[in-house]
Amino acid sequence: MLVDLAGGWNPLVGRLAWSQIPYDNPILAPLFVAVVLGALMLLGLITYYGKWTYLWREWLTTVDHKKLGIMYIIIGLVMLFRGFIDGLMIRTQQAWAVGSQSSGVFGALHGYLTPFHFGQIYSAHGLIMILLAATPLLVGFMNIIVPIQIGARDMAYPYLNALGLWLTAAAGALIMISLFIGDFAHNGWFGYAPIFELQYSPGVGVDYWMWTLQLVALGTTLGGINILSTIIKMRAPGMTWGRLPIFVWASLSANVIALTSFPALQVALALVAADRYLGAHFFTAGLGGNLMLYTNLFWIWGHPEVYFVILPAFGMMSEIFPTFSEKPLFGYVTMVLASIAIAGVSWLVWLHHFFTMGAGPYVNSAFSVATMLVGIPTGVKVFNWAFTMYRGRLTFNAAMLWAIGALFLLLIGGLTGMMLAIPAINYMVHNSVFVVAHFHSMLMVIVYAIFASVIYWFPKVFGFKLDEFWAKTMFWLFSAGTALVFVPMYMLGFMGMTRRLDYVFNTAWQPYLLVMELGIVVYMFSVFAFFALLYVSIRDHAKNRVGADAWGTSRSLEWITHSPVPFYNFAVVPQINARDEAAWRRENGLEHIQPDHYDDIHMPNNTGVAIILGGLSFTLGFALTWRIWWLCLLSLIAIIALVIYRSFKGDPGYILTAAELEKMEQEAIRRASRIDGGHHLRPVRGDGWAQERADLPAAGTLYGLSSPMDHHK
């Protein structure tokens, strides 16, 4: 061993020992039993209904970007729920452990969580919410929507896409297993030097944290490469840069950030690993280490990551506002410029996460001004959404409500963000719950945009709409929870309450903490409403089927193909004529046009390699965490061998013949005309699907559409 380890180690099982299983923990032990029983039941049900082959063929080995996207979103939602439970536990501890007279149970002096457990819970909460909930949810949406919006049949690299998913799944599995075997890091989601060094975190928690981050970073980087290549190389004819849907622009700028910033995180974490495994001194306080180097490296990734998650959310809002305002997006060009500007500035502001480090006033001033510059394009975006509504015809359905909620949260988050950008103010609220309230406002923008998108794009992916009543009920409950949790949190920030306290010394803060506890209970009800939403919508799905244009006022390209989208997306690659292609076709009476003939198409084969690589990566992460060297070596060799094998084998793909395609298309068209009662969709075969229509009003001038005709007259 290159480093001294506290506790035992043996060659066979590394640091693993029975004492690492928290069977005496009154919270984890029952949870473990429940999880095992639940898993057994699920496996039993799959076996009983004989669904293993279906699961393997249709989902686990798929390279279809929509199915991968759906699985990304499922992972994201499961982890969102786990992160929410962590949040509930944090809030309960802080509402309980107030003042020296408060009671304590389960070995805690106050409340029910010892400092060590409390630290693990908020660290897991942060890491999960940002990297295993928000990131997979957004990557999932980009995966599903971007190829359809640009008229592609799949991603540029379908196999790489599957690999990204299964690496993310491996990361999720690794952080989940830390609940039941060993412990998790207590050093916050971003980690501090030197508290994560072996002397101050002797357990395996930091190792779990580090390898989870590595896996998710690798998965997201691969995903970023894929989405960028897809956008650059796979656009349908006529899909010029000036016609790219705004969500695609947002995805493009977000993934430029991902591609350039995630590697910095991976390097930083590799250096942490060198410290903890090899006894190096990159980030130790002594012997030549520099602990602030870690903080710099982390936030060089960490701040761009913030924009990596917020830009797609902005893109989602930019799709939803026009649809339900029945108008093109106001200021398309400035919106694109604003996205690129945000991405550009995002690399230049990382130091605002540690103004209190003690850098000189010139450094702090420079980063302060750079940070405020982000406010300019963000402000422009808000105004553009407002002016999209101006002179519109607004429908306040559930998707629109969530999007408007996101807009108002952005206003609050922007106001408080501009406060934090000024060092003189930052010194007073940095590391206080004010900061926590600020970045939750911003992350809530993402959550709101995601739920808006779930409602908005659900019918495109599954062919039926979600139930409006439960979607709205969930919105109002969720918003009440948001207000009850975060308004008191802002107030506590001005009272001077600092973050991450597992014991609250000031009893004057208790009333506010109790209101926040009430808020988290209201959040819990919104989670129930979400389950009800899924149940009711699936039960009534036959009544809520939709045609290609699910909302009747949709604008971008994904709305001209069938709902649900067939696995080949477009039977014939469409010709793009305008920026808002679906709206343009509707306005020119082309919405019924179907392709006049079909050709053979080339599709990628499924592969089991990606999920096996995911499983091996999980094994590698677990073995590294527990320092089981033989298993590390074995899984690493297997990974390398499999990657080499797959590279030489490649995938020739397969041909879907024109005849098969035509049969499936006829079926889809018949289904669609039944839903619409033959009224909305009268399929006409002819020019206009894949041919340029020079006879019709020209395709979009620089600003917006050039055809002002009102088809509702």
Added chain:
Amino acid sequence: MQVKWRHSLKSGWRYIALAPILLLDGCAGNPYWIFNPKGLMADSDLFYLMVDVAVMGVIVGLTALLVVWFMWRYQKGKNRGAYDPSWSHSNAIEVVVWGIPIIAVGVLSWFAVKGTFEINPYNPTVITKHMKPDDDPVEVDVIATDWQWLFVYPQYHMAVANELVLPARTPVFFRLTSTAVTTTFFIPQLVGMIDVMPGMRTKNALESSHMGSYQGIASDYAGAGTSWMTFKTNILSATDYSQWVRKVQRSPVSMSYAGFNRYADPYINVHHKVVYFSSVQDGLFDHVIDEVMNGKTWPIPPMMTENMVGYLQQQDAEHRD
């Protein structure tokens, strides 16, 4: 003139900020420490906070009203405003939507830079510009351990654990470091946060003319004992302060380099124990930084607070209480 303007802006804002608080808990003190500064540094922080909130509040507030108005006016089926399905561009509006944020950011940048220099922890002009040559500033060396604060007064060769006592109307200059891990030094009503890092030295300063007792906090997570790593800051009059110094100097306890090594072992200060050290070996602050840079650490036992109650019993049994 500028001072007067600042003053009225401050009191006006305070009045508004106080309104909801007065409704909540009558006149029982102001729990909003950030709005109730008692020192020059915190005062200056609040001024910039108000400027920023004033500028951004107007923009954000008007934008919110604009959105609500559009939502009301253009709701489908209400026919309140004319529908224009193709309107998506206006040069005039574009100029305004870029212009407003650019102007706001420009104005705030000016204040941001000004404020950064004014309360620069290493040379806060808000304090130094008022200093007279015969002013005798107090120096305090702050050493954070896991999880206590040691305040060394090199001018008096004495130290106090977990309590900071300072004279009113006197500039105070801090040098700060830490033994084991990083945390942050914060007295909400007196001075903003500054990181304390092992093997490094940061600086901060404060000056207050308000006698009283103010809460000090370790505001960055430093491990199991962080929540109990608090200290009271008492601002005393000149006479009370010299009496207090004499009291500390009468303490039977003293601290050597070796004694410090034992003192710096992990200790959760749940009883808010305050210790006076009548004498301290000279150069302790620099000695600690040197030791840490040469690789000294104060490791934490594995799972130390897996059972917090049990750990505290053990801590008491070791007579470190």
